[in-house]
Amino acid sequence: MQYAILCYHDENVVCAWSKEQDDAIMAKIGAVMERHKEKLGPVARLLPTTTATTLRKCQEPPLVLDGPFAETKEQLLGFYVVDCESLDDALAFARELGAVNPGGSYEIRPVAAFFPAEVHRERG
Amino acid sequence: MSGDDWIGRVIAAARPKAVAALLRNFRSLDAAEEAFQEAALRALRTWPRNGPPRDAPAWLVMVGRNAGIDNVRKQSRLQPLPPEDLISDLSDVEATEVERIDHADYRDDILRLLFVCSHPDLPVTQQIALALRIVSGMTVKQIARAFLVSEAAMEQRITRAKARIASVDLPFEAPGPVERSERITVVAAMLYLVFNEGYTTRDDDHGARAPLCDEAIRLTRLLLQLFPAEPEIMGLTALMLLQHARAAARIDADGAPVLLEVQDRARWDRRAITEGLALVDKALRHRRPGPYQVQAAIAALHARAPRFADTDWAQIDLLYGTLERMQPSPVVTLNRAVAVSKTRGAADALAMIEPLATPLGGYFYFHGACGAFLKALGRHDEAREAFSRAIALAHTPAEAAYVRNQIETLAEPKGM
Structure with a gap:
């Protein structure tokens, strides 16, 4: 089963990391990813929510709004897609990530359908 | 949660919100600051034991407010409030109060x-x-x-x-x-x-x-979080990010400034540039241009050029023209002249800045630019004079050394 690991963290804390702190954490995360590269799908780190734009489909034509979809105390800052045997395995992977990246939360969500980039290209 | 000093980081990130709310409460900067200090001290004491609260700023505001009131009570010998050690998560105790400190x-x-x-x-x-x-x-x-x-x-x-x-x-x-x-x-x-x-x-x-640059970016991002639809704040955030992205490349190993022309662009901070470009893009969609957006757009053109030679000077010339109309200033015209020298040539550029000799007579970059334009036109004697004036006005030995190098290239008999 594929799981999406959605990373939530207070972006004001993350943005206050110095470059050295950020680099150090990214290096440790890189090591965790390296250990699990066989089962790892796409991974993304997102820019701060100030760069976000939201298309609200509540009306016709849809409304384009600046900012993230929701104002929350912790923001969606990235995600991993990982192929795991079970929820326990997915949780174990998230725990490993959490051990090197203090603070915040991970939401573990099973993936219903997944379209790797190659599929789109073949459909061309 | 592991890691060193996570509490310090959470407190630092919560500070602007918490101090701002306490200022509304106490209506005095000193009182707000004292109350925040007190709350931060208590957080250092109780968070390692009780875990971090779900809403750190709200916790700090509540505890800071109580501490401030406590001080007043002590002075008037009234009953003290219960200790915050009992409060692990304020939402359990004073949910309504906390909810009242909402985004608006x-x-x-x-x-x-x-x-x-x-x-x-x-x-x-x-x-x-x-x-x-x-x-x-x-x-x-x-x-x-x-x-x-x-x-x-x-x-x-x-x-x-x-x-x-x-x-x-x-x-x-x-x-x-x-x-x-x-x-x-x-x-x-x-x-x-x-x-x-x-x-x-x-x-x-x-x-x-x-x-100071990091702090300015942090606070401007915060302002943009609060006012996400303000194109000028997007522009200002982008401008800072795009300029600061060059930080590692604009100072050499000896601490001397490195000109844009010769910076190692591989050392530019790509993530900061991506964020800056994204914000410029978002701002443009509003079609409400302002000086920060225009300056950010100019910085974006530099950031987008893989090499100095690839810089889109024609577009930069146009943008400086826009900036001149919004905020007329001799310095802006001088910057525009640099772009003009790359597109229409040094003669046009020199003609643009000659009238600025009075307002910019004491400005290092003015004489440096004059020297460069004169040199390009083959007027080496006048160029030498301009460069000498620039050296006299240089702020740092590195600036002076750069211009001295320019003079040395003049000394070489070129094409004669």
Whole structure:
């Protein structure tokens, strides 16, 4: 089963990391990813929510709004897609990530359908 | 949660929100700051034991407010409030109170706090010092180091600023839309000053000013979180990010500034550039251009060029033309002339800046540009004169050395 690991963290804390702190954490995360590269799908780190734009489909034509979809105390800052045997395995992977990246939360969500980039290209 | 000093980081990130809300409560900068300090001390004591609260700023505001009230009670010998050790997560105890500090409140609170620090009665240097002390929470020692003054002098500067603020009527009512937009403009100008203070290098600062750029970016991002649809704040954030992205490349190993022309672009911070470009893009969609957006768009063109030779000078010329109309200034015209020299040639560029000899006569870059244009036109004697004037006005030995190199290229008989 594929799981999406959605990373939530207070972006004001993350943005206050110095470059050295950020680099150090990214290096440790890189090591965790390296250990699990066989089962790892796409991974993304997102820019701060100030760069976000939201298309609200509540009306016709849809409304384009600046900012993230929701104002929350912790923001969606990235995600991993990982192929795991079970929820326990997915949780174990998230725990490993959490051990090197203090603070915040991970939401573990099973993936219903997944379209790797190659599929789109073949459909061309 | 592991990691060193996570509490310190959470407190630092919560500081602007918490101090801003406490300022509304106590209506005095000193009282708000004291209450926050007290709350932070208690957080250091209780969070390791009870775990971090779900809403750190709200916790700090509640505890700070109680501490402030406690002080008043002590003075009037009233019953003390229950200790916050019993409070692990305020939402359990005072849910309604916490809910009341919602996004809209924080928004005007933080804007008010920043606006107070940008008060027009304060000289610019005091505005910057006050913002860094109160909003960012930098220590007096850190700020003094960034400004290259003694700690005692900085302490005095901040005390003076606070005294002046204490004597003026602060606006505590919720601002109307026009007022809010005026405040945003004033605060943006102050934040850009903080950034420029950090961006200006001197030979003797050894990187002490760099934290000012990070702080300015952090606070401007915060302002943009609060007012996500303001294109000028997007522009200002982008401008700072795009300029600061070059930080590692614009100073060499000896601490001397490196000109854009010869910077190693591989050392530019790609993530900061991506964020800056994304914000420029978002801002343009609003079709409400302003000076920060135009300057950000110019910085974006530099950031997009893989090599100096790939720079889109024609577009930069147009953008400086727009900026000239928005904010006419000889310095903007001088910058535009540099772009013109690349597109239409040195003769046109020189003609543009010749009338600026009076306003810019004491400006290093003016004489440097004159020298470069004259050199390109083969007028080497005049170029040498201009370069000599530039050297006399150089701020740093590195600037002087750069121009001296230019003179040396003149000494070579070229094409004769």
